[in-house]
Amino acid sequence: MVSDQDDVVVISEGLTKRFGDFTAVDNVSFRIRAGEVLGYLGPNGSGKTTTIRMLLGLLLPSAGQSQVLGFDSVDEAEDIRQRVGYMSQKFALYDELTSFENLTFYAGVYGIRDPDELTATINLLGLENIQNERASDLPLGWRQRLALATAIVHKPTILFLDEPTSGVDPGARRDFWDLIYELAESGVTILVTTHYMDEAEYCTRVGFMRRGRLMAVGTPTELKESEVAGAVWRVHCTPLLASLDFLETLPIVRNVSLSGNHLRAITEEKSSAQNLEQALDAAGLRDVHIQETAPTLEDVFLSLAGN
Amino acid sequence: MTDDILIEAKHLWKRFGDKVAVEDVSLQIRAGEVYGLMGPDGAGKSTVIRLLCGAYAQDEGEVFLSGRRLTSEPDNARANLGYLSQRFSLYSDLTVLENLRFFAEVRGISGEDWRQRAQETLEFVDMAEFSNRKAGALSGGMKQKLGLAAAMIHQPEILLLDEPSSGVDPVTRQAFWRLLVRLLQGGVAALLSTPYMDEAMRCNRVGFMSEGRILLEGEPQDLTKYLEGRLLRVRGESIRAIARIAREIPSVESVQPFGDRIHLRIAAGTERQVIKEVQKAVDNAGLHATSIRSASPDLEDVFVDLLEQ
Incomplete structure (x- = not known):
């Protein structure tokens, strides 16, 4: 496997993982270029974590292969793990230790002894005020930040974040994404999994997983254009x-869904609001009001899943 | 009119040791209504739901289900209640039908009645063809639906659903909401907790919880009104540098990052003036904003604003 682009830092070719007769990851291929924030989107159990674990060499693939930073995930897993940061879904923190002690421990694992480097990480993530608190006493949003700190203390060039924002409040989610972007701006490549559609909007490119298969990869704008061909109402x-x-039942409607107190319909073509309005009126439905709106990544997912 | 209130909580308090998990929470949910409880993990959503179904006893306050006081007639009050817990577990080595039989028996549905009821419920959740599949072999979405089927096997008029669609894909969430809307039309009252803002938008009313309290409650469309005309959306190159500049502008109350764009909260009626100020500051810094314009607020903006206060 030779990369045809110098700036490709992750290559996955046909990665497959079977557990018994269950295929958790099914022939997944994609590439990540340096500096990208790739959002890996999918529901629980769709194969996101399994893919990451294969990339990091923590799990052997049943078929296919992958490289991270030019190292083979199976044969050179040690080289990969020295150079990447990984924040797993279940934050690997020592509850009995303080934030500072957790960070010191992880730094030690990577051979970092310089206190200035620890301080730099603490400042970057704004952990100054919780340094001496035990990990078990921290609210979830702060545990999440501390977990990120332990994953970046050795200054990795690639960061794998597995559902980092699950369960934290919207404010903390936004702050966390702000950090992700700060890291990306400083040159770190990021693969982040999430099941929040709105977070995927923030990514350079997005991959949609469903039932082990990678249904599509592209920039949010590309995906909306390619997958939601018509108009959204x-x-x-x-x-x-x-x-x-x-x-x-209308042939011109590709997909219709409940959305709050109204419906959301995707039509095949740029058909006019009038067509829909007349059809609804003729069917005896009342209080009809139709308005075109911009497609979202949820529309993309529903379109992909419907095909 | 109060006789169609099916779920009622009056000044509920719950403490665990010295931690107040639920602080003075009151709720009224009517037949045909779905109420969404929003809030971060640890806000107290699940505790409220557990108090409502009687799994926890409150320290103070009262719960009425279908008009019956939970503490004085627990069996009658809960007879019409369906509860789907967050980590609902099915018997994975039993089939779908056997699972439903178990829940039907727990609910006192007798003899042969259970079979017809189970069949109807499975048809309702569109799972009839999976009757004989082992629950352990179902996909996540189908387990979710079976959980709902188990919660409604006795045709309750009250549903308490703790994060029913957390972590499932949009297709499954769509299917779930269609079921729920049909149940509501049949007169069910439902309370659900959700971490998704767009899901909360689908509720008749929502309550924002933080640290055990309901901070704000109302119809989703009304809750966003106070931020109407007070949000600007800015896009541009080096958006983080633009955000840093925006934070220095006195007329900008707060700056929220959204990946490739930022939201600025401003005072009502200052939109035009602030747009000019931001444009000027960005230009002066040698940066480029591709667009600065007003944005319509959503529940997430409201939530973030509340938590900042």
């Missing part, structure tokens, strides 16, 4: 469920 009307059932 906000449809207000009553009764809601009858309207939904009716829209599903």
Whole structure:
């Protein structure tokens, strides 16, 4: 396996993992270029974590191969692990130790003894005020930051973040993404998994996983253009469920979903709002109001899953 | 009119040691209504739900289900209750149908009645063809649906759902919401907790929880109103550098990063003036903003704003 682009830092070719007769990861291929933030998006159990574990050489693939920074994931796993940072879903923190002690421990694992480097990491993540608190006493948002600190204390060039924002409040999520971008700006390549669609909007490129398969990869804009071919409409009307059932029968409607107090319909072509309005009116549905809206990554997922 | 209130909590308090997990929470949820409880992990959402179903006893306050006081008539109050817990576990070595039989028996559905009820429920959740599959061999989304089926096997008029669609894909969430809307139309009252803002938008009313308290409650469309005209969205190259500059502008109240864009919160009525100020400051710094314009607030903006206060 030779990379055809100098700046490709992760290559996955046909990665597959089977557990018994269950295929957790099914023929997954993608590349990550230096400096990218690649969002790996999918529900629980779709194969995101298994893919990361194979890339890092923590799990042997059933088929396929991968390279990280030019090192083979199976034969040169040690070389990879020295150079990458990994924040697993279950933060690997020592509850009995303080934040500072946790950080010192991880730095030691990577042979870092210089106190200035520790201080730099503490400052970067704003951990100054919690240095002496035990990890078990920290709220989830701070544990998450500390876990990130332990993953970057050795200044890795690639960072693998597995569901880092799961369960933290929206404010902490945004702050965390701010940190991700700060790291990306300083040249770190990032692969981050999430099941929040809105977070995927922040990524340079996004990959959609479902049932072990990588359905599509691209920039958010590319995916919206390629996967949501027609137009997206906000449809207000009553009764809601009858309207939904009716829209599903219309040939011009590719997908229709419930969205808050209204429906969201994706049409095949740039058909006019009038067409939809007339059809709904003719079917006896009331209070019809239709408005075009911009596609989201959730629309992309629903379109991909529907195909 | 209060007789269609199916779920009612009056000034609930719950402490664990010296930690106050639920602080003076009151709720009223009517037939046909779904109420969304939002908030970060540890805010107290699950504790509220466990108090409502009687799994925890409150330190103070009262719970009424279908008008019956939970502490004085627990069996009657809970007869019409379906509860789906966050880490709901099925018997993975039993089939779908056997699982439902178990839950039906727990609910006192007798003899042969359970079979018809189970069949109807499976059809309702669109799983009839999987009746004989072992629960352990179901996908995550189907386990979720089976959990819901088990919670509603006795046709309850109250549903308490603790993060019912956390971590499942949008297709499954769609299917779940369609089921829920049908149940609501049949007069069910539901309370669900969710970490997803877009899911909260689908509820009739939402409550924001933080540190045990409901900070704000109302219809989703109304809750965002106070931020109307007070948000600007800025895009541009070096967006983080632009964010740093924006933080120095006195008329900008707060700056929130969103990946390739930032949101600025401003005072009402200052939009035009602030757009000019931001444009000027960005230009002066030799940076380039590709667009600065007003943005419509969503629940996440409201939530972040509340938590900042």
